[in-house]
């Protein structure tokens with residue numbers, strides 16, 4: 001048996017990120033706890049990294065470099081800088097449920113993020129054992145929607161199929177059941193879920209760090225901490241319209257190529273809303289986000 005010298009450059013993939021430490025996994029699915037070399041290095045879940053063995057500080061090694069990210073899910077932090085939540089994802093899985101009450105603004109803003117990053121989006125209406133949510137607006141514009149219950153394993157087939165082969169991240173409000181869905185999907189997994197009933201109030205945040213899990217049938221899923229709010233980093237007006245696919249489609253017929261779809265004459269988007277082809281709620285959500293991005297102050301997030 002040969003031992004690698006200390007400075008051998010190894011590669012791995014981040015499967016959990018906790019503040020200043022990460023758990024990484026090699027190709028054989030062996031896991032190692034690592035610190036970071038330098039304060040600027042902030043690896044996130046699914047990052048591919050280079051690392052070296054270094055057992056000095058009670059860990060297995062030190063991460064020296066993050067390899068280029070193919071995709072990144074981001075949000076602005078409180079100071080207006082960009083925070084990366086996860087990288088190298090191929091699918092954004094937006095989970096919502098009848099309880100806690102759905103904030104469709106959050107759902108829309110995740111969809112915007114997905115469109116702007118260029119990854120697939122899947123909508124998951126969970127807790128169907130409690131109530132069925134109306135998801136027609138999203139189906140009409142072509143997003144896949146699955147209606148499931150973490151408490152009804154037989155309802156999970158279509159979700160499992162959509163996850164197959166992807167690197168997905170489960171996102172959404174706290175308490176919608178992201179961790180419960182993973183526990184139901186992955187035999188033997190037992191991640192912590194909210195134990196006390198959320199009642200009518202907002203769920204407390206049970207998951208505190210993003211963690212990547214492997215699916216038996218192939219593919220990986222990242223469980224992420226729930227949010228109170230979400231918005232993607234600000235983009236200019238022209239780009240923002242691309243976050244709303246039905247608005248982007250209609251915009252081709254606006255009189256002005258730089259139409260913002262607010263009060264311009266001969267606006268195909270506004271006409272589409274008036275004539276019922278574009279959902280009023282989605283249009284309101286677009287205007288709201290346009291305004292939110294325009295008034296970008298220090299407290300943007």
Ligand SMILES: Nc1nc2c(ncn2[C@@H]2O[C@H](COP(=O)(O)OP(=O)(O)OP(=O)(O)O)[C@@H](O)[C@H]2O)c(=O)[nH]1
Nearest residue numbers: 127150175176177178179180193194205206207226
């Ligand atoms: N009735 C019902 N309850 C569910 C379902 N899925 C999850 N729950 C419950 O909802 C609560 C929240 O579930 P979690 O899985 O912890 O939610 P989460 O989205 O991971 O929450 P955070 O980690 O805080 O973001 C728990 O009490 C679950 O038992 C479901 O399909 N039906």
Ligand SMILES: [Mg+2]
Nearest residue numbers: 178179206207
């Ligand atoms: Mg959770």
Ligand SMILES: [Zn+2]
Nearest residue numbers: 254259261267
């Ligand atoms: Zn227009």
